[in-house]
Amino acid sequence: MQKTKRDELVRKALDTFYRNGFHATGMDMIAKETGVSKTSIYKHFRTKEDLILAVLRLRDENFRNWLFRRIDELSDTPREKLLAIFDALEEWFAMREFRGCMFIKASAEYQEHDDPIHAQSTEHKRLLADYFSKLCKVAGATEPEQLAQQILVLKEGAIVMAVLGRGLEAARDAKNTARVLIDAHMPATD
Amino acid sequence: MQKTKRDELVRKALDTFYRNGFHATGMDMIAKETGVSKTSIYKHFRTKEDLILAVLRLRDENFRNWLFRRIDELSDTPREKLLAIFDALEEWFAMREFRGCMFIKASAEYQEHDDPIHAQSTEHKRLLADYFSKLCKVAGATEPEQLAQQILVLKEGAIVMAVLGRGLEAARDAKNTARVLIDAHMPATD
DNA sequence: AAAATAGTTAACCGATCGGTCAATCTCTTA
């Protein structure tokens, strides 16, 4: 029961921070939006930073689970899975509540590399790189690590451009690039 | 004299906002760091938002001037210029004061599309796209607009990954992708 | 030299920041 309450608090806090930003969201607003009093919040989390870290942990879990599942549902072969990344992205960009990558935004507000919030954002990208790397290896890429990093660059660039003017087109731009890139990394036909 | 004073204020405010973020930087800190009293600041700018908009205008001018000049200095042929974008990026990433793209950070803190700060960030990216587009046309790309957008996606992705763990490698990842991409868009040898 | 103008300053405004606390409320256990 306690676990559930805490989880519910984190889940709602995620929505508020995602919509409104980190510094711009006060703990009073979190209390109001979650329906949990400040005193109760501070019983679960020592500081605002601790709450944000919990929020980011949940976001990492949710986002990666969603992306990996969606990739599997949208494609069959390893090569198709690499391209399906960008179909999933396009779906994300089309969602009403889309507001960009929460980790890019977190690292923009907490800039020091040794800040726990910044470090956790870096870790999220590393986990994505790991997953892409595995996909590239299975697909038989000649240099899987490099290809994975290049695809990650495409993904991050697409998110930024989706926020800053391009919308859904950003995902298609990135997918077209990925196609060329993947072909260049494949020894022969797939 | 008045113009100069105001410009100096904006120049110093830029450094502070870039280093410290927007919401996290109070007007008292701006006053202290610039050496200009709050009252004087508010004589030049009606609100903090107005000051930030002036800062972003200066940043846009500085950054594009620097990038375009550096591209010209680093390369000769149109095709080389498209690749030199990423050599310039790598130089930027290597600078001690590098803290990512100020406009990505601004749009992360001011998320509403109709917020003037967000809109100005979008405009900055549009101006970059225009320039890339011209380069692509001169280079004789088959679909210059599309290639320009793809290169812009690569640039933004590289910046994000430079901040979030990859450092200088991000520029090289993006450049390698750009090379493949450009070749695919060129009708024949250059 | 006197008056007007422009620029600067510290002190202050109400609101909100992250965080705390004594009091109350709810529920278990005997």
Next chain:
DNA sequence: TAAGAGATTGACCGATCGGTTAACTATTTT
């Protein structure tokens, strides 16, 4: 049903937020 334990609450803390005010200083104009 009374005692005790946990959870919840609104009021409150000093500090800082964006922004304003009145007094002062220095310069220009006459």
